[in-house]
Amino acid sequence: MDKRRRDHRGRGTLARVTFDPRQPFLLGRATRAGLPRRAVQSATYRRLLPGVYVDARVKVDGRVEALAALLLVGADAFISHHQAARLYGAVVPDTVVMHASIPGNRHRSRRPELTVHRSARVPTRFRGVPVTTPEDTFLDLAGHLTLVDLVVLGDSLVRRGRTTPDRLVAAAESAGPRLRRATLRAARLVRHGVDSAMETRSRLLVVLAGLPEPEVNVCFWSPDGQLLRRLDLAYRAARLALEYDGRQHALSQAQWESDVARREEFDAEDWRIVVLLAKDIYRTPARTLDRLVAAMRKAGMEVPPLSDEWRRHFPGHATA
Incomplete structure (x- = not known):
């Protein structure tokens, strides 16, 4: 057998197809590219979501997780909530699921380990990934985080240079009535220069x-x-x-x-x-x-x- 056919990392013969295992990929795409299912499900690859894998040598960060989530949601989807915060390098509590959003007129499918939200937000792009703006991410998470965790998020977004306290306050002032008071209080507690x-x-x-x-x-x-x-x-x-x-x-x-x-x-x-x-x-x-x-x-x-x-x-x- 040609040794190139037995290369399970996308090199040799497999390199001629558009398949890069260093980026998140769907199991079906890998098998269509000639990679055996048992190889994908081996220790050579890391499972990110049901049916989504990446080369085990790749460091899994917020961007890798975001790309994995988008593979399951669709072309017009964007990253939001906890996943958006991680993509920006901000601090949020750990969750057992990833998060993405879709336009409000789309059917919201249910998937294990992935929460899909309907949203009217207009996404931006960060590190090549469609994602809610830092300010919208702060607003979206106001309904999910405690006051302390929301201020931690805001401080870390500011620390990473993604936004400013004034911009968070302005965004909070435009929040819906249900969350405006809590969001505005948290935004007013965000400060520059917080290290941790x-x-x-x-x-x-x-x-x-x-x-x-x-x-x-x-x-x-x-x-x-x-x-x-x-x-x-x-x-x-x-x-x-x-x-x-x-x-x-x-x-x-x-x-x-x-x-x-x-x-x-x-x-x-x-x-x-x-x-x-x-x-x-x-x-x-x-x-x-x-x-x-x-x-x-x-x-x-x-x-x-x-x-x-x-x-x-x-x-x-x-x-x-």
Whole structure:
């Protein structure tokens, strides 16, 4: 047998047909190109959706997932909701299904692992894929995400340069009456310069407790314009900061040494840094607020009575 016929990755004889296994493909197209069904269903290929595969060596990102979804939906479909956010590189909760949309006059077929929405949105194109605009993606997800997750989405869209807080607010003001209030509130909480979802969550715990909102991404510059240090969240006048330390800090010796040196420098300038870990946000938010309130008072800040709204969004062990 010609060895080229036994090449299961689209090379040799198979290379003469329009079939590239490095892009998502339908099982039927692969078999018509001469690739045995058992080869497609082997470990050589990764299943993305029912009947949709890609070469197992391909890194599956938001674009690969989007192309897979479009193969099942049709030529006039576009990516939306969670899938659109992932395509833009934004942060949304994991889901067990992919999402796409079709024009409102089309029949909406039901497919396993793929939710198809009817939509009047006018899609744009990003990385060659038809997709809802970042602002429309934010609006579409307002009915699916909590307030905190929606602000995380907005912060991450802004961080990636896909939109701005002002554009999200303008879009929210045009939202339908059912979601306008919640969407507008989330949009007004989106900020420039947020580095991570956990920084967003840390800030929102503070804000939803009724405490003064800290400044985001506070930078310190040398006289010649060089960035010296930065803080995640800070109250400049009180010289009080909040810093979220992720798992990568504990695993990186260089990062740990840099953090120690940086905190010593801030100590020398009479700054107080409240360090937050994941457990402080997810497991013990009440204790975290107690720590912050104590630090605020020690720094001479006026502390208003706490709101209970934070408990709905950060349940943790709320009475800890």
